[in-house]
Amino acid sequence: MEGELWEALCRVNTSGQWSTLQGVARKVSRKVGRPVDSRILDRCILSKSAEVLRHHGVWRCSFGENIAPILVINPSFRRSMQEKSGSLGTCTCQAAPANDTTTVQRYYHSADYNAGRHAPTNSKHSLSCPQWEPSKTSHLHSWRRGYED
Numbered sequence: 001m002e003g004e005l006w007e008a009l010c011r012v013n014t015s016g017q018w019s020t021l022q023g024v025a026r027k028v029s030r031k032v033g034r035p036v037d038s039r040i041l042d043r044c045i046l047s048k049s050a051e052v053l054r055h056h057g058v059w060r061c062s063f064g065e066n067i068a069p070i071l072v073i074n075p076s077f078r079r080s081m082q083e084k085s086g087s088l089g090t091c092t093c094q095a096a097p098a099n100d101t102t103t104v105q106r107y108y109h110s111a112d113y114n115a116g117r118h119a120p121t122n123s124k125h126s127l128s129c130p131q132w133e134p135s136k137t138s139h140l141h142s143w144r145r146g147y148e149d
Contacts, residue, residue, distance in 0.1 A: 005044045008032045010056050014073045016127045018061070018135065021068040038068060045071075055081050059134045076128035093126040 008031035012024060025038040045053070045060055053060065057078035062069040080092065125132040 002044050002047065004032055005036065005041055006048075008036075009041065009044070009058065009073065010078065011075070012073050013075050014071065016072065016074050016132075016134065018070045018072055020070055024071050024073065042069065057081070072134040074127055074132070074134075076126075077130070077132055080128045080130050091125060091129055091131045093129040093131075 005028060008028045009024070011031055012027045014024065021038045021042055025036050025041050028041060029036045045058065048056075048058075055078070057074040057076070059072040059074075060069050061071075
């Protein structure tokens with residue numbers, strides 16, 4: 001059963017955005033055709049090493065034992081990693097260097113309405129670039145939720 005959940009999880013897409021474990025569990029449920037308990041799905045995720053998770057484009061952020069984690073699942077990153085044989089390698093999207101001060105002002109800011117439900121804006125790399133990283137911004141605290149059960 002764990003293999004089935006893992007395969008379904010790898011076919012889910014959160015569009016490069018942080019999503020609650022319960023939201024991802026609903027997407028996995030649709031893929032496997034039956035309800036999936038979020039705690040069982042989380043145990044499946046925790047059974048994989050950080051390297052395996054990253055190779056498959058899965059990021060997990062935990063806030064504590066009784067608080068459900070949030071996830072980013074990026075299938076474009078996974079496909080890129082598989083094409084590069086798992087190597088983080090060099091940037092494939094010709095992004096601006098990290099110290100470039102000529103960045104374009106972005107539409108979303110942390111004080112904007114519903115900030116945190118938009119695609120991460122701190123990565124200068126495209127979703128399919130091996131250098132892409134999910135957002136590590138401070139507004140993620142709003143996603144701290146307990147498990148639904």
